[in-house]
Amino acid sequence: MSPRSAIFALLALLILVSVLPVQAGERVCQQCGGVIEGARVEVDGVCYHPDHFTCAYCRRPITGGYTMFDGLAYHTNCYERNIALRCAHCGDIINGEYLVDHWGNAYHPRHQRDATQCKYCGRYISDHLTWGGETYRDGRHICGLCVETAVSYDSEAAEVMDEVAAFLAEIGIVVDQSQIDLHLIDLVQMQSKFGKQSHNLRGYVDYREKSTFFGAIKESKTDVYLLTGMPRLHAVATLAHELTHVWQYKHGQMENDPTFSEGSCNYAAFLVLLNYPGEETEYVVESLLADEDPVYGDGFRRVMTYAESVGTQNWLARLGENDKLPSGY
Numbered sequence: 001m002s003p004r005s006a007i008f009a010l011l012a013l014l015i016l017v018s019v020l021p022v023q024a025g026e027r028v029c030q031q032c033g034g035v036i037e038g039a040r041v042e043v044d045g046v047c048y049h050p051d052h053f054t055c056a057y058c059r060r061p062i063t064g065g066y067t068m069f070d071g072l073a074y075h076t077n078c079y080e081r082n083i084a085l086r087c088a089h090c091g092d093i094i095n096g097e098y099l100v101d102h103w104g105n106a107y108h109p110r111h112q113r114d115a116t117q118c119k120y121c122g123r124y125i126s127d128h129l130t131w132g133g134e135t136y137r138d139g140r141h142i143c144g145l146c147v148e149t150a151v152s153y154d155s156e157a158a159e160v161m162d163e164v165a166a167f168l169a170e171i172g173i174v175v176d177q178s179q180i181d182l183h184l185i186d187l188v189q190m191q192s193k194f195g196k197q198s199h200n201l202r203g204y205v206d207y208r209e210k211s212t213f214f215g216a217i218k219e220s221k222t223d224v225y226l227l228t229g230m231p232r233l234h235a236v237a238t239l240a241h242e243l244t245h246v247w248q249y250k251h252g253q254m255e256n257d258p259t260f261s262e263g264s265c266n267y268a269a270f271l272v273l274l275n276y277p278g279e280e281t282e283y284v285v286e287s288l289l290a291d292e293d294p295v296y297g298d299g300f301r302r303v304m305t306y307a308e309s310v311g312t313q314n315w316l317a318r319l320g321e322n323d324k325l326p327s328g329y
Contacts, residue, residue: 043073057082089115089124102283105129118143120231121283136229138187149232157184157226157235164239167272172316173247179220180246184228193225200296202227203238205245207254222246233273233280237288240269251320260325263299264315266291267307270300302329 027036031052041053041062053062056072057079067079074083084093088105099107101122107115115124118133119140125133131144142150151157165177185193187201194204206223224242226235244265248256266288273281291297306329307315318326 043068087111088129089126091128102286103279116141118146120146120234121280136186140187140229142229142231146231147229150229151226151232151235152184152229154182154184157182157228157239160232160235161224161239161243164236164272165243167275168240168243168247168268171268171271171312173244173268175243175246175250180222180224183223183225185225186228190225190227200291200293202230202234203242205242205249207246207249222249231280233276233284236276237269237273237284240272241265244268248319253320253323255323256319257324258295259299259302260319260323261299262296263301263303263325264319266296266300267303267315270304271312305329 027040027047028034029036029040029049029052030046031048031054034049036047036049039050041048041050043053050063051061053073054060055062055066055075055078057074060075062073062075065076066073067076068074069079069083080093085098085106086092087094087098087108088101089107089111092108094106094108097109099109099112101107101124103121103123105123107124111124115126116133116135117124118130120142123130123143123145125141125143130146133141133143134147135141151160161177161180161182165175168175190201190204194201204225206225208221224239224246226238226242230238242265245261248254248261248264253261270285270288273285288297288300291300302325303315306325309329
């Protein structure tokens, strides 16, 4: 036989061997496809060569106990340390149902009863997730992440108000800050001054006028009250809301329909927040959008629809001259 003929004969033999069917009773390795002779590992009816049954995380052979997850096998230690879903509050492995917050953190459902939730970001307060937290003397709970930017001093509040006033001016809401006295007060003081039933009480405007005997305005005074200790973005949104009230008052709209007035103030806050991109802003905006209150929440959504339909300047023109949204909104 010539060398050329020998090569063809060998190739034909290899092809024949490669297509030979697996004989009945033979075990085939799921990993390599080869016939298993001798020892094997069998999992849910699937067989492996012992060296080919490996951990999906570290890729090393599994010789002892293992954990199956999403159809893959892991060393139990690899699974518990690197794959298992753990509670962001207590750190224990979660089996079964769980809660997820805005930030993607998972929690055992029991923590709704036994953990403290931050008033401003919704996270459950813990040392490893939120750097701990604190409770203000008025009873509010705030996590360590939020307290990092908390506005707690008059100088900080004045700086935020300057910033917010500048952004409002860009959209046509111009207020004279020299005519405003800004006060930081806690929740107990706020409720004492303006009532415990006020919606989500974080700020308030007290606008007063003194007139002469003949009706002419002799003196006007505007006090803006801001809840102390709020994270900076919450203070931004609150001051944008309250300064828009000041703008309405200055335009003579003292008795606007509450839905139009409060909805417009929230819409102005929304426009200002767009200048602060980031996850924290998304959370505050989502809170505005999800508010179920018929005045503050539904009013905001109605004003947004109207303003986006007619444009910012037409919305402001109506806000300064009329007391209600037009029909259809």
